[in-house]
Amino acid sequence: MIQLQNVNKTYDDGFEALKDINLEFQEEKINVLIGPSGCGKTTTMKLLNRLTDHTSGEILMNGKNIKEIDPIELRRQMGYVIQNIGLFPHMTIYDNVAAVPKLLKWDKKTIKQKVDALLNMVNLDPEIYRTRYPSELSGGQQQRIGVIRALAAEPDTILMDEPFSALDPISREQLQDELVHLQQEINKTIVFVTHDMDEAIKIADQIILMEDGNIVQKGTPNELVTNPVNDFVKDFIGTKRLKNNQSMPQLSSIKKAFPSITKSKPVEDAIKIMVEKQISYLPVVEEDNKYKGIINLYDALSHKDGYVHEITNTTSNAVNINSDAAEATRIISGSGAAFLPLLSDTQEYLGVVDNQALLKSFEGFFADRGGEI
Amino acid sequence: MELVSDYIEFWQEKNNVIWEYTYQHIAISFIAILFAILLTVPLAIYMTKMKNNFIKNSIFNIANVFQTIPTIALFAIMIPFLGIGFKPAVIALFLYALLPLLRNTYAGVQAIEPDIIESAKGMGYSPMQRIFKIEIPVALPYIMSGIRTTTVYVISWTTLAAVVGAGGLGGLVLSGIGFNDQHMIFTGTILAILMALLLDFFFASVEQKLLKR
Numbered sequence: 001m002i003q004l005q006n007v008n009k010t011y012d013d014g015f016e017a018l019k020d021i022n023l024e025f026q027e028e029k030i031n032v033l034i035g036p037s038g039c040g041k042t043t044t045m046k047l048l049n050r051l052t053d054h055t056s057g058e059i060l061m062n063g064k065n066i067k068e069i070d071p072i073e074l075r076r077q078m079g080y081v082i083q084n085i086g087l088f089p090h091m092t093i094y095d096n097v098a099a100v101p102k103l104l105k106w107d108k109k110t111i112k113q114k115v116d117a118l119l120n121m122v123n124l125d126p127e128i129y130r131t132r133y134p135s136e137l138s139g140g141q142q143q144r145i146g147v148i149r150a151l152a153a154e155p156d157t158i159l160m161d162e163p164f165s166a167l168d169p170i171s172r173e174q175l176q177d178e179l180v181h182l183q184q185e186i187n188k189t190i191v192f193v194t195h196d197m198d199e200a201i202k203i204a205d206q207i208i209l210m211e212d213g214n215i216v217q218k219g220t221p222n223e224l225v226t227n228p229v230n231d232f233v234k235d236f237i238g239t240k241r242l243k244n245n246q247s248m249p250q251l252s253s254i255k256k257a258f259p260s261i262t263k264s265k266p267v268e269d270a271i272k273i274m275v276e277k278q279i280s281y282l283p284v285v286e287e288d289n290k291y292k293g294i295i296n297l298y299d300a301l302s303h304k305d306g307y308v309h310e311i312t313n314t315t316s317n318a319v320n321i322n323s324d325a326a327e328a329t330r331i332i333s334g335s336g337a338a339f340l341p342l343l344s345d346t347q348e349y350l351g352v353v354d355n356q357a358l359l360k361s362f363e364g365f366f367a368d369r370g371g372e373i
Numbered sequence: 374m375e376l377v378s379d380y381i382e383f384w385q386e387k388n389n390v391i392w393e394y395t396y397q398h399i400a401i402s403f404i405a406i407l408f409a410i411l412l413t414v415p416l417a418i419y420m421t422k423m424k425n426n427f428i429k430n431s432i433f434n435i436a437n438v439f440q441t442i443p444t445i446a447l448f449a450i451m452i453p454f455l456g457i458g459f460k461p462a463v464i465a466l467f468l469y470a471l472l473p474l475l476r477n478t479y480a481g482v483q484a485i486e487p488d489i490i491e492s493a494k495g496m497g498y499s500p501m502q503r504i505f506k507i508e509i510p511v512a513l514p515y516i517m518s519g520i521r522t523t524t525v526y527v528i529s530w531t532t533l534a535a536v537v538g539a540g541g542l543g544g545l546v547l548s549g550i551g552f553n554d555q556h557m558i559f560t561g562t563i564l565a566i567l568m569a570l571l572l573d574f575f576f577a578s579v580e581q582k583l584l585k586r
Contacts, residue, residue, distance in 0.1 A: 049495055051491075051494060051495055072497050072498075072499050073497070074497075075494070075495055075496060075497035076496070076497035077497075080492065080495035080496055082488055082491055082492055082495065083488070084486070084488040085488065085492075086486070086488035086489050086491060086492030086493075087489075087492075088489060088492075088493070088507060088511070089489070089511060090510040090511050090513070099496060100496050100497060103496075103497060103498065103502070149496075150496075159495070
């Protein structure tokens with residue numbers, strides 16, 4: 001478990017790269033640090049393997065302050081993948097992947113088994129690729145080697161600094177998929193730095209969005225998209241992505257007040273209301289305002305002397321206020337009614353939603369999305 | 374035909390002397406180069422880690438100054454300090470070899486992509502492991518090409534060592550001038566050329582092997 005407590009980083013020239021960062025990386029999850037350039041995301045990552053040292057605060061790894069761990073030892077316990085891959089050009093693929101196990105003085109047999117297993121894991125045949133040099137591989141293959149090299153010494157934590165951003169879009173997509181797939185097998189704590197929101201949303205379990213050395217928001221991709229805390233987050237996520245995720249209009253926003261009648265009243269009262277409001281249907285409620293059903297003007301006129309409950313149609317549809325416009329549209333188009341009574345969770349009558357209001361709400365919804373229907 | 378048989382006769386007669394000169398030539402140039410490599414390669418690597426540009430530039434400037442002194446003058450300057458013979462010759466050549474070796478090694482290490490260094494650091498290579506397992510092997514083609522050109526130069530400059538009485542193939546040429554003996558002049562020249570070509574070829578094939586990957 002890696003925790004940052006009140007961590008600050010100030011450079012010698014006085015630039016404050018990180019301001020009082022409190023953060024916990026989720027174990028065995030992909031944690032994505034994201035933000036515009038200069039926001040401190042890479043710095044935050046480099047604090048973890050002490051490529052950069054923090055000025056104040058504490059970084060705890062499994063409860064131990066990392067300043068008390070020898071940086072060389074610390075780095076060997078963590079995988080590290082960088083943007084431009086950084087494979088060693090003078091070593092074969094085998095030697096590249098075996099680099100850290102060799103530093104740790106594993107025995108040869110174990111190293112060989114490990115390297116072969118890792119090569120198989122990313123679908124590169126060991127027989128073919130073991131003896132090749134990095135320059136003989138494509139960019140995507142090289143970065144696969146970069147990733148498995150970081151896994152070779154079986155670290156719990158892997159740091160990845162924009163590992164896929166130098167690749168072409170197709171390889172990038174493939175490697176993202178592979179990483180997500182791989183993670184299901186290996187369950188490492190991955191700290192992944194990127195500036196690409198699509199990438200973050202695709203792979204992250206936790207997104208940590210940073211700006212000017214502060215954490216602006218952290219949460220699951222879904223939390224960030226559905227509930228951005230401020231305009232910066234909205235801008236960074238991008239209006240298009242937000243709109244795509246925007247839910248259908250809620251019925252509560254298009255609810256109309258509409259008269260109703262208690263079921264024990266005489267029909268004549270109902271006729272009076274309908275004539276006055278020029279409507280042909282009227283919702284019926286119990287004494288405690290619970291929804292009962294609906295009556296129509298024609299039934300009422302032919303039962304002038306009776307009571308409302310005698311002519312109430314209790315099989316008619318109604319809809320819960322927490323449903324969205326799409327649900328209401330489905331019901332209304334199936335029943336052929338002009339409006340739907342809206343009910344609270346406790347079946348209380350709240351008002352209605354009618355055809356016209358539904359159409360209007362859709363019009364507004366699609367106009368927001370740039371007219372694409 | 375007479376020319377050839379004359380020449381063969383010359384070899385039979387002067388066999389011992391020729392090999393003596395050749396041996397001197399090899400000894401002078403190799404010792405000069407060996408010491409130059411031993412000094413410059415570690416120094417150049419150290420310089421790539423150096424943050425102080427002033428010291429770095431000073432070192433380059435000093436090495437540069439030795440290069441600008443005309444070869445024959447440099448040999449001559451040695452005489453008041455070190456007298457004549459083997460020692461001043463080796464030292465003059467050593468000073469000459471410094472700059473090309475220093476420049477090549479420095480440039481080679483400097484040209485390593487920062488990503489490679491960063492990876493090595495991030496993976497947990499100690500500074501010494503980084504130098505020996507990453508930096509030197511990666512820069513080796515550059516370093517070798519520096520050694521190659523310098524060696525060829527030094528072999529050719531060693532012919533001038535004869536002026537400070539150090540012998541070498543230059544001695545053969547100088548005696549040839551003194552005795553007006555074309556055979557001696559020709560032999561000294563051709564052997565120096567052959568030696569340079571042979572070494573150039575050897576280093577080229579080593580470089581080829583290194584560049585293959």
